[in-house]
Amino acid sequence: MSTQISPRPLGDVIQSVVEDPANGRLGGNLAGVACDARIRQHALAIDEPMALGGTDTGPNPVEIVLAALGTCQAITYRIWAGLMGVALDEVRFETEGDIDIAGLLGLREGVRPGFAGIRHRVILIGPETEERYRELMEAVDAHCPVLDIVANPVPIERVLEVRAA
Amino acid sequence: MSTQISPRPLGDVIQSVVEDPANGRLGGNLAGVACDARIRQHALAIDEPMALGGTDTGPNPVEIVLAALGTCQAITYRIWAGLMGVALDEVRFETEGDIDIAGLLGLREGVRPGFAGIRHRVILIGPETEERYRELMEAVDAHCPVLDIVANPVPIERVLEVRAA
Numbered sequence: 001m002s003t004q005i006s007p008r009p010l011g012d013v014i015q016s017v018v019e020d021p022a023n024g025r026l027g028g029n030l031a032g033v034a035c036d037a038r039i040r041q042h043a044l045a046i047d048e049p050m051a052l053g054g055t056d057t058g059p060n061p062v063e064i065v066l067a068a069l070g071t072c073q074a075i076t077y078r079i080w081a082g083l084m085g086v087a088l089d090e091v092r093f094e095t096e097g098d099i100d101i102a103g104l105l106g107l108r109e110g111v112r113p114g115f116a117g118i119r120h121r122v123i124l125i126g127p128e129t130e131e132r133y134r135e136l137m138e139a140v141d142a143h144c145p146v147l148d149i150v151a152n153p154v155p156i157e158r159v160l161e162v163r164a165a
Numbered sequence: 166m167s168t169q170i171s172p173r174p175l176g177d178v179i180q181s182v183v184e185d186p187a188n189g190r191l192g193g194n195l196a197g198v199a200c201d202a203r204i205r206q207h208a209l210a211i212d213e214p215m216a217l218g219g220t221d222t223g224p225n226p227v228e229i230v231l232a233a234l235g236t237c238q239a240i241t242y243r244i245w246a247g248l249m250g251v252a253l254d255e256v257r258f259e260t261e262g263d264i265d266i267a268g269l270l271g272l273r274e275g276v277r278p279g280f281a282g283i284r285h286r287v288i289l290i291g292p293e294t295e296e297r298y299r300e301l302m303e304a305v306d307a308h309c310p311v312l313d314i315v316a317n318p319v320p321i322e323r324v325l326e327v328r329a330a
Contacts, residue, residue, distance in 0.1 A: 033243050035236040039224040040214075046236040049205075059204040061237035061311045064229055067202040069321075071211040072226035075198045076269065083271075089330045097319075104241065104308050106248075114313030118321045123328060130327045137325050143269050146226045148279030150319050156234075156283045156312065160302050162295045163288060165254045 034058075052101075062099055062115065065150065070095040072146035073122065080139045086132055092123040118150065199223075217266075227264055227280065230315065235260040237311035238287065245304045251297055255290040283315065 033054045037044040046061055048054025059067065070093040081088040096119050103113035124133050141147060198219050202209040211226055213219025224232065235258040246253040261284050268278035289298045306312060 033240045035239050037232040037236055039228045039232055042224045042228075044209075044224065044229075044232050046232065048240065059207045059209065061233040061240065062314070063204045063207075064209075064233040064236075065311060065314055067204055067209050067211065068226040068229040068233065071200040071202055071229075074200050075213065075226065078198050079269070099310065103313075104244070104310055106304075106308055112313055112317075113308050113310040114317065115310075115319045118319055119324070120321055121324045121326065123326045125328045125330055127330045133327050134325065137323075139271075141323065143271055143278050145264065145269055145278040145280075146230060147321065148268075148277055149227070149230055150314060151321050152277075152279065153317055154280045154283055154315050156285055156316050158302075158306065159284070159286045160299065161286065161288045162298050163290045165290055165292045 062097065065115075066095045066097055066118070069118070069120065069146045069150055073120070073140065073144055076140045076144040076147075077122070077124070077136065080136060080143065084136060084139060086126075086136045087128055088124060088126040088136075090123075090125040092125070094121040094123075095119070115150075227262065230280075231260045231262055231283070234283070234285065234311045234315055238285070238305065238309055241305045241309040241312075242287070242289070242301065245301060245308065249301060249304060251291075251301045252293055253289060253291045253301075255288075257288040257290070259286040259288075260284070280315075 034045070034047040034057050037046055044064075045058030046064060047057040048060045049056045052060070054060070073093060074091045077088065077091045080086075097115040098117050099115050100111050102108045103111040122137065124136075126133070199210070199212040199222050202211055209229075210223035211229060212222040213225045214221045217225070219225070238258060239256045242253065242256045245251075262280040263282050264280050265276050267273045268276040287302065289301075291298070
């Protein structure tokens, strides 16, 4: 399965934030944002692009969310094609999201920090009718974990612990 | 920054699904779920653990969402500590989510496929007062992109394209 992720967190808006001297504070504040996430035996490098003050050693967190959505859809198509007996040779995705960096930086009121919207294109390659693949899509969209997580609210319990330097 | 991800998608529920002959359909259907996500110049291996029929070449999509949440919080703490002039030596996270695989597989009614809940522990290490770090936390949680994406609904436009094999 291949998943094409086309996020848009680095568009004109971000560029103007970085270039505008009034917002020039960004450079210094973002120094050292490279993160190392440990997931069982896996390590994941997550960073910000250089335009955002990072070192671009990996995708940034919102790009990672798009990758999770695209691949979770791909896997759920595989599972439900199997469960429903739908022949499916290949699944491809193109997933892109709209984000305005002004939300993260608090530059304007009323701008949400996360994606305002996501466009997700599914390409199914196989011998079945389009109608059959639409039935498959319905089942997948009702059972896809990351689609549910992104499309619907998830309760997040937060605990803060402060330790002396 | 270090982020400890402790997802729970592989608990007793999944194990029982895999082991229960009534649900033994899982093995075959999940063959070949390893995904290769392309994000600009970055490639991300996303897979399922062997207990779920994958080859475990990378984290799975819901683990990736937890990694995105933890690291986005870490980066947003860095940014807002800078904006607010709060001294901060280190940010650590422990993020875990509860997921019931029955939702993905449609085994029981009323089980959502995504996380029922996420617990997110933030550890701030630095010289400021706890009150000051609580002010920082409020600003961060109001501006963190992935927190917003996971906690609140995001509109997702889906398009299906069918191609002959």
